[in-house]
Amino acid sequence: MATSSSIPASFAPRKILLIKLRHHGDMLLTTPVIEALRQRYPQAAVDVLLYKETLPMLQAHPHIRQLRFIDRKWKNEGTLAHLRHEAALLKAIRQEGYDLVINLADQWRSAIITALSGAPVRIGFAYNKRRNAFWQRAHTHLVSTSNHSQLHTVEQNLAALQPLNIPFSGFPAAMHYSESDWSHTQTVLAQSKVTRPYIVIQPTSRWIFKCWEDDKVAGLIAALASEQIDIVLTAAPDKKELAMIDHILSLCPGKAISLAGKLSLPQLASLIDHARLFIGVDSAPMHMAAALDTPCIALFGPTKLKQWRPWGDNNQVIWAGDYAPLPSPDSINTRTETRYLSAIPLDDVVKAARNYLDE
Template sequence: MASPIPDHFSPQNILLIKLRHHGDMLLTTPVINALRQRYPQANIDVLLYKETRPMLEAHPAIRQLHIIDRNWKKEGGWQKFRHEVALISAVRACHYDLVINLADQWRSAILTKLSGSPFRIGFAFHKRDSAIWRWCHNLLVSTDDHGNLHTVEQNMSALSPLGITAAGAKASMHFSAADQQKVQEILARQQVNAPYVVVQPTSRWEFKCWDDEKVAQLIDALAADGHTVVLTSAPDKKELAMIERIRSLCQSDNVVSLAGQFSLPQLAALIAKARLFIGVDSAPMHMAAALDTPCLALFGPTKLQFWRPWGDNNRIIWAGDYGPLPDPDSIDTKTHQRYLAIIPVADVVAAARSFLHD
């Protein structure tokens, strides 16, 4: 193992690698923000999956994004090989003097090694305890305490060889002026001009969702208080159908569905101006927390320690406080069971009102 990074080290070109889902990418922003603060002159690039690019594409600290498209494998062996070679060439051409690999895939480790960077930080994952993993990284950070840390703190621990701690770690979500303009136009078209509450009750996994009937009752209660509720979701057919059902169950007219109409940065622009965001364990929930919009998050059998909203303006209602939940590692993600069903409407309404009446 190489000697630690010298105190006078001042990298010019930094590459951060993370190959996960949308929410995971947002939770890498504290690392990006900390690197920008420590090395204001450095170029910071990120290697990520193509579909997660919207989470970081407007971040002002990032110079460029290197993309892995998971559809490459559908193009056949030769084409996939050409894409991989082009990616490696692009990475090597940047002459990184520091690579930080937050990912646990072999692909990320090989890319870290092939970058040619003199300093290559990775995690000492127990499942990757091998000579090849150690060969790919010359600085490995222990993961022994990761079970007790939030995902942000886990990511930030990769910076320990640089003398950077997790103290004051701040997530951020960015969008363009064009995104903001598009949202304002859509809101104006729907005649939403008063302060509004965003409710995103959907997830690609149904087990993370609350009952449609209860969501409708929550919306009616907030509407009765005079609040305009904006319903949002991904453009996925199942999520849109869920929003339609919730909308049909609402008694109030003071609710607008903009489900499926926004890109993720546009959704961020919508959430940024909301008085309150109410949602489940999902990327938009992490976006609300990063935007410092008051956030009420409903959780079921998810690892709260890892995935709770990061920030100071949040409140969690956990189904485990109302009844037994299965172990998060044992969940069949295809189940239609909604474990949040035991959360009573009254408690969510009361929590929402406590935010809205401040």
């Protein structure tokens, strides 16, 4: 039966498995937990279990020994092959002999893996939707989520460390990339004739409701473009996002250079790391900019701002809710074409950008 009691200070795990099965930005926001564990247990090896598509977010992290993954495409191989993959993963985890498993996920699959890991200490969250005997037996310690609505996602993740008597503040997020990532990015910049200091603007998201209007993005580019600085646009290699970039470029011809879809996530991190300024919407690249301590202007709409604002000190949030009423984040149809950021005035974003550039 899971408890909320503290784990003895003498507990010294040799092998730790951290489980988080979410999107790219979510994985980046687990890095403060990795740093907290490294500081508390410097002798321990820390592994992470995540979805395969999010591997690039953590693959260069120097304090992760091994990344284990679940491929969501396994189910496309048929039931038998899918079960074989799952069984092989469970076998590998059991054979590793973890001393501590920290389950930051809320899926049944993560609870099953935690329960069958064989780890003597298994920490998870006491989610309201998981109030049942199996979830309790899967974990030796459950941490309350009663105050999660008041916490940033980083703080929520760090709260899982309470039974280990590790504080849930004071740990930065981190985005790492390799020298070869930056070397490749420099080559792409040179080929694209980016020779001056540059601003990165990421106006796209896989969800349209998180995006600003294309004409305002074009107006921002036109206002900031100068002989002293280049404007670089980025986006995921998604057809809709690439079409949005093309439309923005058509509204301000010759004012910006697109690297949309041309860089991997670690290469994009290297691009952002060397930028004068990052301007973007609520997205994984925005969290990357904050983690890299690149000056960041983040445009937000009906997202849970307290949980998802950029984690760090070198950023400014411009929230559409300061200019017009917004619907509740929980009521949003994520497939809507409505751009709730439309209330944000162009002039305010230009002014914020110039304040950073004039420093």
